[in-house]
Amino acid sequence: MGIFYNNYQKLVSENNQELARLSESNWDILGRMMKYMESFSISRFELEVIKKDLIGMAGEAQLEESTLLDRIGMPEKEFCDRLVENAAKRSPLERMIPIMRNVLFLTFGFYTLEWLMEGIPADFGITNRVLLIAGVLAAVDLFDIRARGRIVYLGKWKRGLFKGIIMLAWVVMLNTCIMSGPTSLFPGIIPENFLIMGKGIAVFAVLLILALALFFWNNYFWDRCSRRYQWE
16 A cells, blocks of 8 residues: 555556557447446446456457447447446445545635635634535535436437536535525525634644545555455
């Protein structure tokens, strides 16, 4: 395990390097397949292992002057559904870590931004607005990944409609934040209050320590996951 990276990131990087060597047609086919499978509850490490195998198949197909679709010998969606059915599912911990990471990192970022914009006051804290925005952004991001994956193999008209709905959801969430900002769509619904108060520098330090601890725990977790696969 590296200090600032883990085996999952290493595998993703290796896959991206190999992906760049594929032809445009194989790139498009593989891109659709991975986006679709990513929307299911497959273990993320296993998903990258599958991607590595598919890149290898696409490379072999290119040597034979054919495509990945010719190599798998069936419709993309049907092939993906079979892989999803037999793949390992995400554990509760694997589901929880990305959510915790996103919420904590966003909370740290928004708190730091507000603290700096207020002139680094001695006494400051985390508001309900900061926590809500962090939670909403993390939730919408997860929904966005799932929704965009599930519409890959829909018809062009339905795909366009769902993309519009997803974009509208992002605009409403980001502009409103269900809070009392003067530029929000529904100002004044929830008054902004401090949920955690203390010395500004102390709150900053605690959030920083928690973010670093979660960062290293994330690396440790993915390195443990990598031991279950022959991926190198």
